[in-house]
Each structure stands twice: as structure tokens, then as C-alpha cells.
Amino acid sequence: MGERVQGLARGADGLWRCAWAKASADYQAYHDEEWGFPVTEGRRLFEKICLEGFQSGLSWLTILRKRESFRRAFEQFEPEAVARFGPRDVERLLRDPSIVRHRGKIEAAIGNARAALGLVRDFGSLGSYFWRFEPAAGSRPRRLTWRVLSALPPSPEAVALSKDLKGRGFRFVGPTTAYAFMQAMGLVNDHLEGCHVRVAVERARGRMRRPRQA
Numbered sequence: 076m077g078e079r080v081q082g083l084a085r086g087a088d089g090l091w092r093c094a095w096a097k098a099s100a101d102y103q104a105y106h107d108e109e110w111g112f113p114v115t116e117g118r119r120l121f122e123k124i125c126l127e128g129f130q131s132g133l134s135w136l137t138i139l140r141k142r143e144s145f146r147r148a149f150e151q152f153e154p155e156a157v158a159r160f161g162p163r164d165v166e167r168l169l170r171d172p173s174i175v176r177h178r179g180k181i182e183a184a185i186g187n188a189r190a191a192l193g194l195v196r197d198f199g200s201l202g203s204y205f206w207r208f209e210p211a212a213g214s215r216p217r218r219l220t221w222r223v224l225s226a227l228p229p230s231p232e233a234v235a236l237s238k239d240l241k242g243r244g245f246r247f248v249g250p251t252t253a254y255a256f257m258q259a260m261g262l263v264n265d266h267l268e269g270c271h272v273r274v275a276v277e278r279a280r281g282r283m284r285r286p287r288q289a
Contacts, residue, residue: 082221199289
């Protein structure tokens with residue numbers, strides 16, 4: 076897996092991928108099976124926005140390898156369940172070595188669950204809320220090479236999403252976090268031209284039905 080071309084790396088299986096997937100088998104599986112494929116299901120969207128917050132200051136690989144432990148500790152990231160967490164749950168989680176034991180991030184995840192319930196009330200579902208921030212058709216480059224991606228200005232949609240989430244009580248949701256969320260949940264397709272997953276993601280985005288506000 077030593078070959079790289081413009082942000083891509085060829086794996087032992089002969090397939091070209093975004094170069095970051097080369098770092099580990101965990102990254103490769105995540106890249107091939109999850110990253111960029113569109114997600115509309117509320118629990119997964121809430122899980123991702125929380126895990127992006129826990130990642131702050133850490134690598135995504137650290138969080139990815141702890142994801143099952145996070146799911147166990149946070150009731151599979153069901154917003155209704157996490158919203159009921161209280162001080163005893165915070166202390167329980169701070170004693171759990173299988174997750175990131177950071178009081179601020181734990182308390183933020185609980186507060187974010189309560190804010191997420193407000194989004195469901197206001198928009199009908201988390202999917203209908205988050206997909207409002209999908210960039211308009213034609214506003215993104217048609218051929219996304221490493222050079223093009225590197226030159227893109229900060230995403231106005233990510234800035235808007237971050238601002239709106241903060242206004243609704245969410246924490247650990249800066250613009251960089253918001254854009255990483257958009258990349259992972261398929262609101263944008265940032266697999267590079269030549270990556271074997273890019274076409275599959277684009278097809279999935281083409282087939283999907285965008286959630287609408289109830």
C-alpha cells in the first residue's frame with residue numbers, strides 16, 4: 076500500500092482510496108462502508124454529532140475504536156434516553172475507562188440530547204433538520220481532486236449549521252466539527268475523484284429521498 080497519487084492511496088487489494096484510509100484497517104473499513112454514504116436516521120445522526128464532539132482534540136481513530144463502548148455507555152445514543160441522564164450518570168461515565176472521560180464533553184452530550192429533542196419537535200425529525208444544510212445542487216465542484224478540495228473556502232453551510240446548533244443549545248459543534256459531520260453523514264461527497272467509493276456514494280445520494288419537515 077505504498078503508492079499515492081494526489082491525495083489517493085492504492086491498497087493491497089488494488090483499489091484506490093482517499094489517502095487517509097491507509098492509516099489502519101479500521102479507517103479503511105470506515106471509509107469503504109460508512110464515510111460519505113447518506114444518513115437520515117435520527118439515532119445515527121445524533122450519535123455522530125456527539126462523537127464528533129468527543130473527538131475534539133483527539134483523532135477520529137481513537138473515537139472509532141471506542142465507538143461500541145460509547146454506544147453501550149450512552150444507551151445506543153437514543154436521544155430520549157440520553158436526555159434523561161443526570162448527575163449520577165455523569166459520575167458513572169467519568170469512571171468508565173472504555174470511553175473518553177471528559178466531564179465537559181459528557182455533559183455536552185447530555186445537553187445535546189435535550190436540544191435534539193427540541194429539533195424533533197420543531198422539524199419532525201433530526202433528518203429533516205440536518206438535511207436542510209445540504210449544499211445546493213451545482214454549488215460543489217463536479218470533479219473533486221485533492222487540489223480542488225484543498226482550495227475550497229470554508230463551507231458556508233457548515234458555518235450556518237454550527238451557528239444554528241449553538242443557538243439551539245448544542246455544544247462542541249464548531250464549524251470544523253459541523254463540516255466533518257456533513258462529510259461523514261453524506262450531506263457532501265468528499266471522496267476524491269479516483270477513489271473507488273466516490274461513485275457508490277454519489278449513486279446512494281442520487282437514490283435517497285431527502286427527509287422533509289413534518
